[in-house]
Amino acid sequence: MYSFKSYGKVNEAEQASLEARRKTRKRITIISLSSIILVAVIVAAVVGTSVQNSHGQSKNDSGGDDQSISASVKAVCDVTLYKDSCYSSLSPMVNSSQIQPEEIFKLSIKVALAQVSKAIQYFSNHGVFKGVNNNMTVAALENCQELLGLAVDHLNNSLSSDEQSSLLDVSEDLHTWLSAAGTYQQTCIDGFEEAKEALKDTVVNYLKNCTELTSNSLAIITWISKVASTVNLRRRLMSLTYYKNQEPLWLHSNDRNLLQTELNLKRKADIVVAKDGSGKYKTIAAALEAVRDKSDKRTVIYVKKGVYFENVRVEKLKWNVMMIGDGMTSTIVSASLNFIDGTPTFSTATFAVFGKGFIARDMGFRNTAGPQKHQAVALMASADQVVFYRCHIDAFQDTLYAHSNRQFYRECNIYGTVDFIFGNSAAVIQNCNILPKKPMQGQQNTITAQGKVDPNQNTGLSIQNCTISPFGDLSSVLTYLGRPWKNHSTTVFMQSTLDKFINPNGWLPWVGNSAPDTIFYAEFQNVGAGSSTKNRVKWKGLRNVTNKQASKFTVKAFLQGDKWITGSSAPYKSDL
Numbered sequence: 001m002y003s004f005k006s007y008g009k010v011n012e013a014e015q016a017s018l019e020a021r022r023k024t025r026k027r028i029t030i031i032s033l034s035s036i037i038l039v040a041v042i043v044a045a046v047v048g049t050s051v052q053n054s055h056g057q058s059k060n061d062s063g064g065d066d067q068s069i070s071a072s073v074k075a076v077c078d079v080t081l082y083k084d085s086c087y088s089s090l091s092p093m094v095n096s097s098q099i100q101p102e103e104i105f106k107l108s109i110k111v112a113l114a115q116v117s118k119a120i121q122y123f124s125n126h127g128v129f130k131g132v133n134n135n136m137t138v139a140a141l142e143n144c145q146e147l148l149g150l151a152v153d154h155l156n157n158s159l160s161s162d163e164q165s166s167l168l169d170v171s172e173d174l175h176t177w178l179s180a181a182g183t184y185q186q187t188c189i190d191g192f193e194e195a196k197e198a199l200k201d202t203v204v205n206y207l208k209n210c211t212e213l214t215s216n217s218l219a220i221i222t223w224i225s226k227v228a229s230t231v232n233l234r235r236r237l238m239s240l241t242y243y244k245n246q247e248p249l250w251l252h253s254n255d256r257n258l259l260q261t262e263l264n265l266k267r268k269a270d271i272v273v274a275k276d277g278s279g280k281y282k283t284i285a286a287a288l289e290a291v292r293d294k295s296d297k298r299t300v301i302y303v304k305k306g307v308y309f310e311n312v313r314v315e316k317l318k319w320n321v322m323m324i325g326d327g328m329t330s331t332i333v334s335a336s337l338n339f340i341d342g343t344p345t346f347s348t349a350t351f352a353v354f355g356k357g358f359i360a361r362d363m364g365f366r367n368t369a370g371p372q373k374h375q376a377v378a379l380m381a382s383a384d385q386v387v388f389y390r391c392h393i394d395a396f397q398d399t400l401y402a403h404s405n406r407q408f409y410r411e412c413n414i415y416g417t418v419d420f421i422f423g424n425s426a427a428v429i430q431n432c433n434i435l436p437k438k439p440m441q442g443q444q445n446t447i448t449a450q451g452k453v454d455p456n457q458n459t460g461l462s463i464q465n466c467t468i469s470p471f472g473d474l475s476s477v478l479t480y481l482g483r484p485w486k487n488h489s490t491t492v493f494m495q496s497t498l499d500k501f502i503n504p505n506g507w508l509p510w511v512g513n514s515a516p517d518t519i520f521y522a523e524f525q526n527v528g529a530g531s532s533t534k535n536r537v538k539w540k541g542l543r544n545v546t547n548k549q550a551s552k553f554t555v556k557a558f559l560q561g562d563k564w565i566t567g568s569s570a571p572y573k574s575d576l
Helices: 013-056 065-076 081-095 102-122 135-164 171-194 200-230 234-239 253-258 262-267 284-289 547-553
Strands: 271-273 297-303 306-309 312-316 322-323 333-337 351-354 359-361 364-367 380-381 386-389 392-394 398-402 406-410 413-418 416-421 425-431 433-435 445-450 458-462 479-482 488-492 520-524
Touching: 013 425, 065 081, 065 102, 065 200, 081 102, 081 200, 102 135, 102 171, 102 200, 135 200, 135 406, 171 200, 262 297, 262 322, 271 284, 284 297, 284 312, 380 386, 380 425, 413 416, 433 445, 445 458, 520 547
Parallel strands: 271 297, 297 322, 306 333, 312 351, 322 359, 333 364, 351 380, 359 386, 364 392, 380 398, 386 406, 392 413, 398 416, 406 425, 413 433, 416 445, 425 458, 445 479, 458 488, 488 520
Antiparallel strands: none
């Protein structure tokens, strides 16, 4: 921000003065931006009120502050998908005609938080579903409690982060966490569809307020961010703060040295796991229990070679864990939970990650249930800012569940058959080998099934510089790049090599003969015998994208920065 006349040290007085000027300029910028947003709200409100009055349809003739208050809330709520629930939930909470949009946003999170917390109590009482004795349905109820608890955590994170920092400082994090909160609620609903009980409608109806209010908060922060970008102040605001330029809290000088080589990683590991007893623990689960909760310091777990037959969960309080093995086919975690034998998809994962900042490298994750058992997840990631480097991820249907938040995969081998890369995270899969296998007789292979349910979610699958080739003889198997699991499914294959076994149509409908117009599918600068788009399906949602549009799905843009990836020691390309 400021230049100095020499390269010498700055004295304390100069430094204090510099900091004061920075803080003052930041406050001025934030106030200016808030004022511009407020003006936009007032203009929208005035225009809306004028239109109502011209048609004689205004319902509030009392004038004064009440009308101004309602108009301000209405203007903000007009950007949401669920305007009625937004207005009815926020109007009673607003007691000032001078309320800023940021304050309305905070209130929107609070009302969503109250509804989701209420829903947790609803699902914790199994008695509300009288007569339910199906194990799958009971498991779905338990999953809902966990998923809604995760939604509460993300809503709380959004609220506390906004209170501690400028809303615009953390807008990208808020966008991610609110997108994830919506994903958790949708996953709860999906679980009852799998349970094959007549309960989904009951669940959908009960969660209606939760999902709508969470979506409203997401829409409001999306709108505020767009207004900031439009007035070209956001970039200047970011340059006045240190938030986005900070390294992860755990990446101190000692950790930098630790991350230089694999040898150092293993030698300086905090915890060693070995099946032969040469480490402190014989199971990965036991090692994870020893990790301090909510640690800002990186905890390195070295897992020696061997096959570990266990279902592993990195729980949500286990932050900043790095797990390193002796190679993707030498250190393997293996299990076989699956849908056919009575486990909901969400609970089938051999290795599941809920703790933020997780890193895995040189390890394998597999589900050996086989194609006849249908949904059987090898790896599920539901945490924010996770990295998988040189990992082997192997199953059949639903191999990799990229469930929610921000994720990065580099130089991994990913095997599967039906929908084997799926979920609703913002995930970049870079320089990986994607290897469809032979499915059950009569099945078709679909590589992706992305689950974006809300147009304001910042989610999707970005597959960049990967090699897509068959594992075995698939000459008699129809193989597609993917199919749209949800109405706003978003998937981009770019700068990748597609082998000739990819069906010329490219994409498969989820149902019927077409796909919703609201999906976003794209292929950009791919090569190989299967990359020709000449005979692709003629869907409105299958886009021809420019360099500028494709760049939005790169690491730096799509994952909202790359500092957290730098700390993983994994190589990466930040742009096209």
